[in-house]
Amino acid sequence: MDISNDAVRRSLREIDACHREDLASTTEAIDRLYQAEAPSATKWDVLAGGAQRAQWIRVGGVAVLSSAVLAACSGGDGAPPAAAPGGATTTTPEMTKEDPADLRVFRFSASLENLAVAAYDTAAKLIRTPGLLALATLFQGHHKDHAKMFNSQLVASGEKAFTEPNSVLLATLKPQLDALATEDEALAFALDIEVKAASTYFASVTQLQGPKLGSVTMSIGATEYRHAALLSDLTGKPIASTAAGFLTTAEALAPVGV
């Protein structure tokens, strides 16, 4: 295909404008990860990395969004147009296709996050120090966010959201939960849950089949380990399973109850 220099320069100008707009939106998207109102699906896409990153490419001297270039060449909006009845043009929503084993991991992960939310409900009743209560509330909010993330992918795959705590794990932990009597005990219990959750996500990294799923799960695992590290520091209880400086699978939970 021959393209005149005039057209090239015109296209470059349009492409550059697209680039600037999309660069801003990418930055905004990442910023929105820190905000509770960001849709879980948006968070997932950004954390998966590829959706934004892989579509950027340098053409000539300009960094552009690949879909913008396709649009410039095809006159579309970057999405492949699909012919609709009557000759109208539309786009077809794409159903996520996840591996069945990955979906099971998502279900278990959602159930684990719901369990953590429930655990913090119990723990919060025992925490009297305002600063610690604020932290516990924040951590619980993170777990709610994480549950939403996993459920968003379940729903996108045509599955039902898992909104209850993991029943098997809850039954196992109930005696410990019922025995909690002090703030220190509540924090120690929270520490244990956070370490187990982070370790569980670490264990899933090489089991997940989807190419981007390890990145997403560790974005959550790392957050939960932040919780754990802070709780460890506050309670003075070291995390034995990471004493060597590496997260391990020693505390990982088996995917039961889903």
Add this chain to the structure above:
Amino acid sequence: MTLDFDVERFNQAVEENDEQHHESLGTLKADLRELHAETRRLVGGASRRDFLIRSAIATTTLAVGSQLLPMGSLFSGVAGAQALTDADIAAFAASLEYTAVATYTAVAASGKVTTKAVLDAGASFSTQHQAHGDAFASLANDTIASGTTNKNLLTALSTQLSQADDEMAVIRLAFQVENAAAATYQFALGALQTPRYKQLTASILPIEAGHAAVLGQILFAGDPKKDLEKQWLPPFQTEAGFVDPTKNPVA
């Protein structure tokens, strides 16, 4: 096919873009063909890793977060025509870890930190960074020697340390180092292909995030409402603030 000539838009394009893009125009058609091919591959489900490698071959630029990342120049010793391997990423990660060790060593020697608990934490973190560096280096196919720091990064951090005028400023510097490491490994996890590289990175990423959480506790006095930088206790680990390999290549 020759497209219509538009004088007005042409002039605008020349004014706004010509100087910036002139040198690269010669490759445009090839780049466009490459781009179409790559996009088809992406739509068809090709791996992102494959895309990254091929982009590196084409000496193209990808956007990571809000930063542009010419993958072809990730490593000073790697020509643009070569693929970015998992071993390359491991070498870069090792250099970051050894730089963190050097930074903590310099912090301890500076005398600017006087609180014993902070010094102890720094010593512990430094030991872990050394272990991380050695672990990454062992997967780097002998491309990086033990203790090899990232010179650009170390220079920048040394400057910041010299400018830190109190203990809290030093803690903030360490906090930034840990957060940057975590963000970089979050980025790396999306690029790595081989399970054992992913596994190692995933085992280290949370530890760095944990270091940041502990240091943030000091910086923000345990008050999550003081999470002004939104890095202390974010709901998700992201790549925001990652260390840009193009600006800090492995020496």
